[in-house]
Amino acid sequence: MKDRYRILILLVIFIIMVYQLQRRGKEEYQKDSLLLKNNFKMEGIVDSFYVSNNHCFAVIYLNVFQSNVKYFNPKKENNYFPYAINDGKAEIYTQVCASQIDVGDSVLIDSNYRTVYFKTKSIGNHQGEINFVQGDIGYIKEKSKLFPENFIKK
Known part of the structure; x- marks a missing residue:
């Protein structure tokens, strides 16, 4: 039973980490897009x-x-x-x-x-x-x- 909870907790932590990385990547892309929009x-x-x-x-x-x-x-x-x-x-x-x-x-x-x-x-x-x-x-x-x-x- 303990192993089930450990696996579940690790899975939830992994999902949260992936979500945070994707969110930061999207924010960085949007920031770069604003800087690159320089009419060049x-x-x-x-x-x-x-x-x-x-x-x-x-x-x-x-x-x-x-x-x-x-x-x-x-x-x-x-x-x-x-x-x-x-x-x-x-x-x-x-x-x-x-x-x-x-x-x-x-x-x-x-x-x-x-x-x-x-x-x-x-x-x-x-x-x-x-x-x-x-x-x-x-x-x-x-x-x-x-x-x-x-x-x-x-």
Whole structure:
């Protein structure tokens, strides 16, 4: 009988923990969404890119692009935005695999919708979500041409 109560209590504790984690994750997502809604838009052609072995994370370089912003430093306080612009060049930091993108493909970012659209020759059009950069800071520091000094591992 004691074991039944222990199992039941452990199950209830586990359910409460999962609920709390989900709630905190949702709150964090909503907070990030508010910060990312900064009216940033950019459209350009992929000049080159590097894809890491860590869940298809990429640093994408754009030399030909249009944006409603001329300069954007990705580091804002403790957050790293998924895009940067400096000296007529742009970078995007996002989840995309090497087989999903190629040089010459078009990329469109709309921060208000947290989306990145890829218009590709090889697999057609597809869409991804932009998020603050977190786990791939070291990779961006290695590959960034615009702001490598900003990306310091925490």
